[in-house]
Amino acid sequence: MKADTEPASPLVHADFAFLQRFSSTRRGARLARRLALHQLDAWGIAYGSEASEAAALVVAELAANAVTHGHVPGRDFELRLLLRAGADTFRIEVSDTRGDRRPERRRPAADGGVEEGGLGLLLVDTLASEWGVRDRQVGKTVWAVLA
Numbered sequence: 001m002k003a004d005t006e007p008a009s010p011l012v013h014a015d016f017a018f019l020q021r022f023s024s025t026r027r028g029a030r031l032a033r034r035l036a037l038h039q040l041d042a043w044g045i046a047y048g049s050e051a052s053e054a055a056a057l058v059v060a061e062l063a064a065n066a067v068t069h070g071h072v073p074g075r076d077f078e079l080r081l082l083l084r085a086g087a088d089t090f091r092i093e094v095s096d097t098r099g100d101r102r103p104e105r106r107r108p109a110a111d112g113g114v115e116e117g118g119l120g121l122l123l124v125d126t127l128a129s130e131w132g133v134r135d136r137q138v139g140k141t142v143w144a145v146l147a
Contacts, residue, residue, distance in 0.1 A: 014083055016085070017080065017083075018036075018039045020078070022077055022078070024070075024076055026064075026067060028067065028076070029063035029064050032079045033060045036056070037059075039081055040055055040081065055092060055146055058123075058128060058144050059092055059094070061120035061121070061123055062094035062124065063077065064120065065120065069096075070139065070140070071098065072096070077096045077097075078096075080092075080093040081093075090146055091143060091146075092143065092146065093143040094142050095139060096139050097138050098139055099135060127146060128146055129146065130144070131143060131144035
């Protein structure tokens with residue numbers, strides 16, 4: 001799937017949602033990861049499970065990107081988790097207020113080495129069944145769907 005298209009995902013109409021804003025700092029990014037895991041555990045996705053560990057990595061990467069590349073002084077970033085009852089997937093969304101810097105899909109270099117930058121999104125691409133970016137009125141949202 002192209003990174004700039006929105007999937008026809010039933011998770012957009014979730015039964016359970018968590019939404020929280022965080023300061024656009026490294027501390028805010030760490031707190032986003034911790035609260036995401038706490039909320040997922042409350043929804044039945046147990047701490048330490050494969051899904052919880054994948055979510056921790058994805059939230060950490062997307063929050064770090066929001067703080068590092070999407071930071072606008074005085075503006076927060078937002079974490080949103082969506083879960084549909086009985087579904088085998090859940091959705092993570094991280095929104096920032098800087099729409100001019102869009103993440104790009106990266107692949108390992110042809111020689112087997114690794115290009116600089118964008119490696120975290122390679123991790124997201126590996127862990128998520130689908131991910132992408134959508135514009136907001138102010139900024140952008142990077143989303144990922146995990147099993």
